[in-house]
Amino acid sequence: MAILRQANERDVEAVCALMNSSLDQMFSPLVVGFFLDQWPTGQIVAEDVFGNLLGAICGSKLDSGRVTISLFAVDVAFRGRGIGTELFEAFRRRCMMEGIGVMQLEVRSTNTAAMRFYESQGFVRIAHLDDFYTDGGDAYRMSAFVSRCRTGRPLPPRGEEGKGFS
Numbered sequence: 001m002a003i004l005r006q007a008n009e010r011d012v013e014a015v016c017a018l019m020n021s022s023l024d025q026m027f028s029p030l031v032v033g034f035f036l037d038q039w040p041t042g043q044i045v046a047e048d049v050f051g052n053l054l055g056a057i058c059g060s061k062l063d064s065g066r067v068t069i070s071l072f073a074v075d076v077a078f079r080g081r082g083i084g085t086e087l088f089e090a091f092r093r094r095c096m097m098e099g100i101g102v103m104q105l106e107v108r109s110t111n112t113a114a115m116r117f118y119e120s121q122g123f124v125r126i127a128h129l130d131d132f133y134t135d136g137g138d139a140y141r142m143s144a145f146v147s148r149c150r151t152g153r154p155l156p157p158r159g160e161e162g163k164g165f166s
């Protein structure tokens, strides 16, 4: 069972190690620390009952009520057990609570597993970015409404969520 909580400074080294073993770019702990300073509540970790890190998601605030998912990974030994979905859902709820409208991210165009994951969460590809990565790799920029209202329609009024919205 994964326990989810907001990250703190004691998590920086472990989150950095997880990202460096999961993503094909290397990050300094300063990068993770920067995200933590910039938006403390947008950093979420999943751990086991012994406090071992299982996964993490690091968000960053953009302008105009948007955020980006800057770093996101689950330990390879624990993938496919729903931890990524739980982390993402906790992140999405946090965005909702803070009045954020849109989430976006960049994903390597060859990372089909991650793209499938994001698409299943309601993200759509909005741009192809040539040479986005330092090694010359391309990326897709993907975006989703926090409310999961993919057509961009507003949420129904409070208390009327179950009444349909045609």
Ligand SMILES: CC(C)(COP(=O)(O)OP(=O)(O)OC[C@H]1O[C@@H](n2cnc3c(N)ncnc32)[C@H](O)[C@@H]1OP(=O)(O)O)[C@@H](O)C(=O)NCCC(=O)NCCS
Residues within 6 Å of the ligand: 022, 023, 072, 073, 074, 075, 078, 079, 080, 081, 082, 083, 084, 085, 086, 105, 106, 107, 108, 111, 113, 114, 116, 117, 120
């Ligand atoms: C993307 C990632 C965070 C998902 O975490 P996870 O804990 O494995 O995800 P879940 O177990 O919640 O799976 C959610 C869904 O995605 C699918 N999925 C997740 N990883 C997958 C993979 N590697 N291959 C195929 N499908 C995958 C699952 O089958 C599941 O689908 P379902 O709900 O229809 O069963 C994880 O695969 C990961 O760390 N990848 C490497 C790092 C990475 O690419 N990060 C994104 C950078 S933009």
